[in-house]
Amino acid sequence: MTQVIACIDGTEVSPAVCDYAVWASLRLDAPLEFLHVLDKSEYPTESNLSGNIGLGSREALLDELAALDERRGKLALEQGKLMLEAARQRAIEQGIDNPTRWQRHGDLVETLTELETDIRLLVLGKHEDHLSRHIGSRLENVVRTLHRPILITTAAFKEPQRVMLAFDGSATTRKGVEMIATSLLLRNLPCHLVMVGTASDENRAQLDWAQATLERAGFETTASLVDGEVERVLCDYRAEHGIDLLIMGAYGHSVIRRFLVGSTTTNVIRNASVPVLLLR
Structure with missing residues (x-):
């Protein structure tokens, strides 16, 4: 079944993305799903820093850095889960029955391409810092790649009248x-x-x-x-x-x-x- 999919990232535009997605879902009478993609560029990856660390402290520091990366990764995942749940509750309060949520690691464009056949309408937020980060920095690639209707929102929700x-x-x-x-x-x-x-x-x-x-x-x-x-x-x-x-x-x-x-x-x-x- 095709559905409205809203991409949220925890930035200032996420509430508006949620509200526009709810508006669209209700008007289309289509299921609503919130998607959070923890992009490769946004969470730590394993790296070999041994060449930059002195011999005497190398092993201890590498272990500490690895532990720190792991904690950061877990924190990012937990933050995403909390954000998705907040969006879900916001949608329920506005009349959506059983909105779903999905979190995954990977690339935003690749993820949406995999989901393309399930998308009736994709909702993305426009950031006010000239599209320089998070969803905004990849928005043009999404537009060029997908063959589904895309609603690009502003930072504040206003129900369309004209x-x-x-x-x-x-x-x-x-x-x-x-x-x-x-x-x-x-x-x-x-x-x-x-x-x-x-x-x-x-x-x-x-x-x-x-x-x-x-x-x-x-x-x-x-x-x-x-x-x-x-x-x-x-x-x-x-x-x-x-x-x-x-x-x-x-x-x-x-x-x-x-x-x-x-x-x-x-x-x-x-x-x-x-x-x-x-x-x-």
């Missing part, structure tokens, strides 16, 4: 429109369709199709075709219309693809003041 889809007429964003139309996640939320480009007949026809598709599914939809620089147009529109969830196709073959691929992917996630839902 959403915006960046639409460009590509196969990726057309599929995104169809996904939104059939998904329970965004049902009954006003949706703004924003296409960045010239006011050509082709662009207008594409935007009209997207609007009609969502309206047939019962969405209150506002469609706008705006000329300009993609990132600036989307950011300005979001601020002007009080959008609190941005939806984008993770990768495509158009101007939106150029907007997302490479360093711009990180820029979008870093600079967005609202959660970003990436569709695949």
Whole structure:
């Protein structure tokens, strides 16, 4: 059974990740699992320090260092277990029945790749220190690797009331429109369709199709075709219309693809003041 999987790491964004995952789980009527991956870079590994220690004290110091590493490893594991239990209790208090938890050693991307077929929605937190550590430092690799919808949260939870889809007429964003139309996640939320480009007949026809598709599914939809620089147009529109969830196709073959691929992917996630839902 596919489920909502929330990756938590004990940092300041974890409560928001938990709350957004609960919100998604309830709307999708899908099971919720909390995942903590104790990454190889975050816990001690065995090392040979014998060449750096004098002969007289080598054995004693090596034994002490080994014991210290073991204690650190056990402490990290115990801290993770407590964190997972706290997230589980938080979810139960918000109405989730029997949320599960899972802790493992390894690499975050490799772990999520193994779980990919079980993921209905992946929820990750964005750190405010420019994606420089923990989950944030590997977020772009996760986005590039997985082929599942990913919700990237901000540090504070706010229940989405108005959403915006960046639409460009590509196969990726057309599929995104169809996904939104059939998904329970965004049902009954006003949706703004924003296409960045010239006011050509082709662009207008594409935007009209997207609007009609969502309206047939019962969405209150506002469609706008705006000329300009993609990132600036989307950011300005979001601020002007009080959008609190941005939806984008993770990768495509158009101007939106150029907007997302490479360093711009990180820029979008870093600079967005609202959660970003990436569709695949």
